[in-house]
Amino acid sequence: MKQEISPMVIRRLPLYLRTVQQLAWSGVTTVSSQELAHRASVNAAQVRKDLAHFGEFGVKGKGYDVPFLLQKLRSILQLDREIRVCIVGAGNLGQALSNYTMYGSSETLRITALFDIDPLRIGQQIQRLSVLPLDQLRETVQSEGVRIGMITVPADQAQSVASLLVQAGIEGIVNFAPTIVRVPAHVRVHHVDFTSELHSLAYYLTCKEGDPV
Amino acid sequence: MKQEISPMVIRRLPLYLRTVQQLAWSGVTTVSSQELAHRASVNAAQVRKDLAHFGEFGVKGKGYDVPFLLQKLRSILQLDREIRVCIVGAGNLGQALSNYTMYGSSETLRITALFDIDPLRIGQQIQRLSVLPLDQLRETVQSEGVRIGMITVPADQAQSVASLLVQAGIEGIVNFAPTIVRVPAHVRVHHVDFTSELHSLAYYLTCKEGDPV
DNA sequence: TAGATTGTTAATCGATTAACAATC
DNA sequence: TAGATTGTTAATCGATTAACAATC
Numbered sequence: 001m002k003q004e005i006s007p008m009v010i011r012r013l014p015l016y017l018r019t020v021q022q023l024a025w026s027g028v029t030t031v032s033s034q035e036l037a038h039r040a041s042v043n044a045a046q047v048r049k050d051l052a053h054f055g056e057f058g059v060k061g062k063g064y065d066v067p068f069l070l071q072k073l074r075s076i077l078q079l080d081r082e083i084r085v086c087i088v089g090a091g092n093l094g095q096a097l098s099n100y101t102m103y104g105s106s107e108t109l110r111i112t113a114l115f116d117i118d119p120l121r122i123g124q125q126i127q128r129l130s131v132l133p134l135d136q137l138r139e140t141v142q143s144e145g146v147r148i149g150m151i152t153v154p155a156d157q158a159q160s161v162a163s164l165l166v167q168a169g170i171e172g173i174v175n176f177a178p179t180i181v182r183v184p185a186h187v188r189v190h191h192v193d194f195t196s197e198l199h200s201l202a203y204y205l206t207c208k209e210g211d212p213v
Numbered sequence: 214m215k216q217e218i219s220p221m222v223i224r225r226l227p228l229y230l231r232t233v234q235q236l237a238w239s240g241v242t243t244v245s246s247q248e249l250a251h252r253a254s255v256n257a258a259q260v261r262k263d264l265a266h267f268g269e270f271g272v273k274g275k276g277y278d279v280p281f282l283l284q285k286l287r288s289i290l291q292l293d294r295e296i297r298v299c300i301v302g303a304g305n306l307g308q309a310l311s312n313y314t315m316y317g318s319s320e321t322l323r324i325t326a327l328f329d330i331d332p333l334r335i336g337q338q339i340q341r342l343s344v345l346p347l348d349q350l351r352e353t354v355q356s357e358g359v360r361i362g363m364i365t366v367p368a369d370q371a372q373s374v375a376s377l378l379v380q381a382g383i384e385g386i387v388n389f390a391p392t393i394v395r396v397p398a399h400v401r402v403h404h405v406d407f408t409s410e411l412h413s414l415a416y417y418l419t420c421k422e423g424d425p426v
Numbered sequence: 427t428a429g430a431t432t433g434t435t436a437a438t439c440g441a442t443t444a445a446c447a448a449t450c
Numbered sequence: 451t452a453g454a455t456t457g458t459t460a461a462t463c464g465a466t467t468a469a470c471a472a473t474c
Binding site (some may be wrong): 049057059063 | 430431432434
């Protein structure tokens with residue numbers, strides 16, 4: 001019934017959501033694909049095509065109703081219901097992510113638990129969470145209904161943490177460690193790799209003295 | 214002379230670098246495109262094609278010499294020379310990034326300065342750096358030869374920080390704030406958007422009760 | 427109605443993969 | 451030499467953009 005939608009399309013939805021969210025905040029009630037595309041730095045035809053995968057959200061001759069589109073995007077991304085998230089790795093990055101609340105009150109992704117192996121960190125209070133030992137992962141994930149895990153441990157521990165998360169029954173992983181983690185096909189992994197971004201950025205710096213052959 | 218190389222190719226180079234680095238660490242001296250591709254989770258033809266943009270690095274019938282390829286990749290990405298980086302935003306994320314050193318001693322991207330507007334944070338000691346006031350940005354960037362800026366301020370301040378960085382003469386920006394920043398064409402911006410990764414991951418969670426129509 | 431803008435089809439563009447001759 | 455693996459061309463695949471009929 002529902003044909004597979006390209007990941008490329010899905011990865012743009014949060015961008016649209018954010019843009020529409022901003023429009024809503026500034027009191028705009030209607031937006032054309034033109035305008036939306038401009039604000040999101042993409043092509044207008046692409047916006048229309050992407051959105052059309054999920055229904056006919058626009059009105060010909062008018063554009064899109066902002067509150068309606070906002071609600072639709074939230075619903076498509078399942079961000080209209082609470083989804084529980086845990087973080088494994090209570091180092092600097094894990095702590096930084098712990099107190100992340102995106103769109104203020106409208107954010108339904110909720111950081112529910114924070115894990116570490118280091119005994120020195122366990123029990124520490126980060127935001128309203130206390131750091132739990134890794135061996136409570138499975139139990140907590142199941143009792144609290146945690147569905148997404150974020151990996152913020154060093155690269156050499158990322159794979160074993162990923163496997164633990166999978167065993168605990170997590171459905172999706174966001175991996176911040178600069179390494180590939182392999183998981184069964186039913187678990188989805190997204191990768192946030194700022195080291196790669198930084199490294200590829202370096203390529204574009206001017207004045208390359210060294211590289212032709 | 215040197216034809217424009219697709220950004221898609223460039224974005225894969227850090228992945229190859231990382232993989233080859235790991236091989237070098239484990240003492241491997243030769244690697245085939247096959248093996249390299251497998252470890253990087255890409256296609257072997259793609260590895261060969263990507264690398265061939267920059268020269269003939271392989272030996273037919275043998276594969277690639279690991280130390281040689283490592284050196285070449287570093288050189289292409291300009292990671293064989295020191296590049297100075299500053300961070301604007303000394304909050305949790307900025308602090309987390311401050312003590313990031315990738316490949317131990319072989320990392321040549323060096324965090325050189327950390328800025329904030331908050332008077333409470335200015336002067337604070339993070340790692341070996343003391344937090345500087347934002348109005349010293351330009352001066353520091355120029356005197357220290359900082360070429361890349363990382364933006365770790367809240368979204369609503371990201372654009373103004375980006376503009377400051379551009380005015381200070383920065384060549385590239387890595388933006389961690391969940392918003393688009395616009396800069397002149399001669400400055401390159403890479404975006405690290407974990408909120409989008411998280412939000413698009415939510416789409417793939419099972420049991421979508423709400424979304425048809 | 428006339429003007430505007432959608433949803434969608436068709437055209438373009440670019441990226442990935444397969445295949446293979448060259449050659450170590 | 452025979453076997454292996456590259457660099458590269460050709461074939462495939464998919465994604466983006468342009469164009470336009472439908473229609474509010």
